[in-house]
Amino acid sequence: MTKLSYWGFLSLNALLACAASIPSASHRNCQRSLKACPDGTVIVSGTNLKAHFSTVQAAIESLPHDNSSHTILVLAGEYTEQLNVTRPGPVTLLGETSHLTDASKNQVTITWAQANQDSTGQSVDNVFSSVLVVAPTLESSYTGSGTTGYAVPEDTPFGNSDFRVYNIDFTNTWADYSDGPAHALSLSRANGGFYYCGFYSYQDTVYVGKLGNAYFYKSIIAGQTDFLYGFGTAWIQSSDVLLRNCGGGITAWKGTNTTFENKYGVYIVDSSVKAANASIAPDIVGQCALGRPWNSLHRSIYANTYEDGSIDPAGYIDWVVDGVSRLTSDTFMAEYHTFGPGFNATGRASTNASIVLSPKEYAPYNSPRKVFQTPDGKAGNIDWIDWQA
Ligand SMILES: *[C@@H]1O[C@H](CO)[C@@H](O)[C@H](O)[C@H]1NC(C)=O
Ligand SMILES: *[C@@H]1O[C@H](CO)[C@@H](O)[C@H](O)[C@H]1NC(C)=O
Ligand SMILES: *[C@@H]1O[C@H](CO)[C@@H](O)[C@H](O)[C@H]1NC(C)=O
Ligand SMILES: *[C@@H]1O[C@H](CO)[C@@H](O)[C@H](O)[C@H]1NC(C)=O
Ligand SMILES: *[C@@H]1O[C@H](CO)[C@@H](O)[C@H](O)[C@H]1NC(C)=O
Ligand SMILES: *[C@@H]1O[C@H](CO)[C@@H](O)[C@H](O)[C@H]1NC(C)=O
DSSP, X not given: OGGGGGOTTOOHHHHHTOOSOOOHHHHHHHHHOXXXXXXXXXXXOXXXXXXXXXXXXXXXXXSOSSSOOEEEEEOSEEEEOOEEEOOSSOEEEEEOOSOTTOGGGOOEXXXXXXXXXXXXXXXXXXXXXXXXXXXXXXXXXXXXXXXXXXXXXXXXXXXXXXXXXXXXXXXXXXXXXXXXXXXXEEEOSEEEEEESOEEEOSBSOEEEOTTEEEEEESXXXXXXXXXXXXXXXXXXXXXEEEXXXXXXXXXXXXXXXXXXXXXXXXXXXXXXXXXXXXXXXXXXXXXXXXXXXXXXXXXXXXXXXEEOTTBOTTOSOOOEETTEEOOOTTOEEEEESOBSTTOOHHHHHTOSSOEEOOHHXXXXXXXXXXXXXXXXXXXXXXXXXXXXX
């Protein structure tokens, strides 16, 4: 309880009264003006003396390790730190902004510069590079290696049941080209929704690990190499996937054999995949592959999505290691109703890597309700998604 002495103008009662995630309409007012925030909102600012904490991680660590709901408002500014959320209860991180529905104008940035090596150059697991980690334990967040990745102990509890972020950018500034895994986000064994957020790096920008469920809405995800990767399930809705250069593939998923039918994979829907800006665009025409199989059970689908001329005419590509192709009949690297200069039907037909789906083939995957599962494989795990955002 010693932390309470830091809590400035908030009373203990007000803090404990903060029992539920605040509704969308109410947090939107709070993001525009501190005065409109519900009682119990934890305030972070590097400069405002009214704030409870000067770093976001200190605010996260002040929350009890239980199932209660908490909201943190981060005032405009740049925060140089790594975040790590292990608690099971709902957490909402709000970024102060005067442009609630435009991720390109976010006023809060969390930034860190790290790849998968320590200060002596020794390589370490990719998780240590991440700007934001959401996972119950360190082991559950490891990427590991081999076709099945790190063997997470089976008795590991599920982590955060309902993690939400609005209008915050997560930027890994390690290098301005692919120079090893450098995560902006790592989410495992948790449910997370990201609304009007930005994720910027070059390699492995977004990692959705084992039993991770991540929903992105009107967000920006920027990278060069394998920058949407993982084992879990990601649904990227109405967002911009920005190509800062080309390398590997945009998606690189590892599928998992389970006793139930799983839908693990990455779904990019009603979105736009395009060069990050007009200066890089002419350099990457026809060169960015939609994805490549990190293992043979890779699943990714681009649906109803615009593709600019940066996309490789073949679409997806194989990943050959020691002369061995990873493509099998289980590899599911697909598109459904993609359009724009990046979609070349002849190119797609010339390779076994790219699959173009019929409506019937896409139907089992065509909504978040169908793909987000509980750890034991039940569909419809979507209560943590904010449909009003
Ligand atoms: C949180 O809730 C879950 C599921 O209801 C329960 O299993 C778990 O023990 C709770 N955790 C804590 C720390 O209270
Ligand atoms: C996150 O915090 C937990 C609990 O303190 C710790 O065990 C874990 O190592 C941290 N994760 C990272 C990647 O630092
Ligand atoms: C365009 O994007 C590339 C890749 O991220 C970057 O290096 C370059 O600085 C950007 N140029 C402009 C004008 O923003
Ligand atoms: C999944 O099971 C198939 C069939 O037994 C096997 O060939 C494949 O290697 C397994 N893949 C993974 C990633 O475990
Ligand atoms: C489409 O792909 C085919 C086969 O790879 C190629 O010959 C053709 O030039 C491509 N068309 C465009 C417009 O890029
Ligand atoms: C696709 O796979 C079939 C069957 O394995 C093979 O005969 C064919 O050559 C492959 N085509 C391409 C373009 O790789």
